[in-house]
């Protein structure tokens with residue numbers, strides 16, 4: 001993955017992102033079926049939105065994709081690899097990065113250090129490959145800091161690198177989280193409500209960054225988001241959940257005109 005700063009989106013990297021097949025995945029918590037035989041497919045280099053009312057199972061879906069929750073049944077295949085049963089670090093090692101619905105940043109670290117956290121997995125494997133404490137480790141450290149700067153510029157945080165992340169406005173903190181996930185050089189990015197709590201300007205900026213992640217980095221994105229404007233503008237495909245079940249899906253236009261979806265979700269949104 002390379003952020004070239006080129007105005008022309010290049011989609012060559014998309015070949016790197018495998019298809020994600022979620023098939024009949026069920027997740028239960030003592031008596032509650034949070035996901036009930038849910039299936040969807042995320043095409044390489046696309047934005048796939050998962051929408052639905054509060055409690056529909058969207059975050060559960062992320063937690064089972066990232067290895068935090070165990071599926072009671074069903075299959076999640078990322079390219080040739082079965083993800084069900086893998087621990088979160090093993091899922092991350094396959095190139096699946098996530099952000100959380102609520103901010104999960106270390107409170108006092110600078111933006112640069114927070115982003116560097118995203119590179120730990122790559123740093124460790126790099127160190128192993130190069131041999132610990134060899135001079136090449138110092139060079140590797142410089143390369144990581146350089147990449148952190150590139151990614152900060154990509155998400156619009158290049159002027160904030162030295163600031164404590166926790167002191168930034170909320171919208172920028174969310175961008176730090178997004179940047180940290182990008183620092184893992186993922187093939188698939190799971191974004192849980194990336195624009196929640198943002199001002200209008202911050203929403204527009206973040207939506208542009210997410211579109212850029214897809215268009216110029218070729219990363220696949222699963223997007224959970226309540227802001228229907230953002231979903232409809234960004235998503236290539238949508239899966240609609242309600243009470244843990246998949247009640248609809250398809251293109252944004254198709255979903256918007258599906259009566260079952262309008263009843264379950266868009267209707268609710270229309271009456272604040």
Ligand SMILES: Nc1ncnc2c1ncn2[C@@H]1O[C@H](COP(=O)(O)OP(=O)(O)OP(=O)(O)O)[C@@H](O)[C@H]1O
Pocket residue numbers: 029032034052053054055056057058059060061101
């Ligand atoms: N760890 C857990 N233990 C027990 N129940 C849980 C757990 N996580 C989620 N649930 C339940 O599973 C259901 C789905 O929750 P989930 O958080 O996935 O919904 P959501 O679609 O993300 O909602 P929101 O829009 O409010 O974020 C809810 O009824 C929730 O209470």
Ligand SMILES: [Mg+2]
Pocket residue numbers: 058059060101
């Ligand atoms: Mg949620």
